[in-house]
Amino acid sequence: MNRSFLFVPADSERKLEKAGSVGSDALILDLEDAVAADARPAARKLAAEYLQDADNVWVRINPVNTDAAQADLDAVMPGAPFGIVLPKPRSAADAVLLADRIEVLENKHSLEPGSTRIMALCTERPEALFTLDSYIGATPRLDALSWGAEDLAAATGAVANRDDDGNWLPRFEMARSLCLFAAAAAEVAAVDTVYTDFRDLEGLLRYASQARRDGFSGMLAIHPAQVEVINAAFEPTAEELERAARIIRLFDENPGAGTVGLDGKMIDRPHLVQARRLLQTKGK
Numbered sequence: 001m002n003r004s005f006l007f008v009p010a011d012s013e014r015k016l017e018k019a020g021s022v023g024s025d026a027l028i029l030d031l032e033d034a035v036a037a038d039a040r041p042a043a044r045k046l047a048a049e050y051l052q053d054a055d056n057v058w059v060r061i062n063p064v065n066t067d068a069a070q071a072d073l074d075a076v077m078p079g080a081p082f083g084i085v086l087p088k089p090r091s092a093a094d095a096v097l098l099a100d101r102i103e104v105l106e107n108k109h110s111l112e113p114g115s116t117r118i119m120a121l122c123t124e125r126p127e128a129l130f131t132l133d134s135y136i137g138a139t140p141r142l143d144a145l146s147w148g149a150e151d152l153a154a155a156t157g158a159v160a161n162r163d164d165d166g167n168w169l170p171r172f173e174m175a176r177s178l179c180l181f182a183a184a185a186a187e188v189a190a191v192d193t194v195y196t197d198f199r200d201l202e203g204l205l206r207y208a209s210q211a212r213r214d215g216f217s218g219m220l221a222i223h224p225a226q227v228e229v230i231n232a233a234f235e236p237t238a239e240e241l242e243r244a245a246r247i248i249r250l251f252d253e254n255p256g257a258g259t260v261g262l263d264g265k266m267i268d269r270p271h272l273v274q275a276r277r278l279l280q281t282k283g284k
């Protein structure tokens with residue numbers, strides 16, 4: 001399971017050079033918002049070169065209904081990216097459209113059919129929020145859903161998306177929750193969005209720990225310094241693992257029991273499911 005996904009603007013040779021050595025589980029070479037339109041052709045070339053000897057490297061293309069998106073795909077697919085990050089989908093229909101285009105290029109470049117994965121940034125447009133159930137069973141390429149608050153703020157005319165303490169304002173927290181539920185319903189990973197204040201590593205640790213508590217399995221990063229913090233936050237603690245093992249043992253020892261007591265608290269089926277999931281993700 002990927003804990004960290006570091007965004008790297010694909011027009012920056014310096015950042016591309018650095019990206020592989022910072023310990024991120026996955027990288028996302030960005031061809032969209034972090035790259036100016038004029039710089040795109042050069043960025044596509046650099047991304048394609050980078051992919052030649054890369055593992056678990058994703059590429060964020062431009063929105064699928066733009067000409068730029070097709071040029072992005074044409075440039076990077078020969079390098080067999082691990083996956084494509086899809087920005088601003090209107091609904092899962094855009095992920096399906098992307099899947100179709102990927103399929104054509106996989107054939108053309110003799111890549112294994114179905115090998116290229118998709119992560120959709122599913123909340124960047126207001127209309128998309130009303131269609132999130134469309135990701136259920138939409139395409140077998142879908143690996144993850146993530147979300148974004150910046151484009152959503154711009155689209156709705158909001159001048160801020162966080163309060164003075166850095167917490168999401170309610171409507172953005174709602175989008176975050178919807179992404180989490182949609183990912184669970186579609187049985188794909190839920191990846192929390194970027195923490196833009198990249199000098200505030202303490203705030204990031206608090207944020208990422210809460211994200212894991214809430215059910216996200218990883219998080220997007222924008223700066224090398226964030227990677228180690230995110231990786232640590234998404235590792236279950238020794239106490240959590242130990243408690244999960246105790247819950248499983250208790251149910252094993254009481255095969256007929258629907259509910260058992262542990263340290264003065266009621267434990268039932270959902271806790272067993274959670275405990276198994278915790279130990280399973282640990283094993284991946």
Ligand code: COA
Pocket residue numbers: 006007008009014015016018019030033034194198222223224
């Ligand atoms: N990937 C790889 N290397 C990165 C990096 C990234 N995302 N962000 C910074 N670095 C490198 C810098 O090049 C610098 O390396 P150097 O010391 O060899 O020059 C080092 O890490 C320290 O960077 P720093 O000076 O602290 O930050 P910065 O001012 O250069 O960059 C940002 C700040 C936000 C512009 C930069 O982190 C960035 O481009 N992030 C990604 C943005 C993005 O992709 N956004 C789209 C998704 S929201």
Ligand code: MG
Pocket residue numbers: 033087148150151
């Ligand atoms: Mg954006």
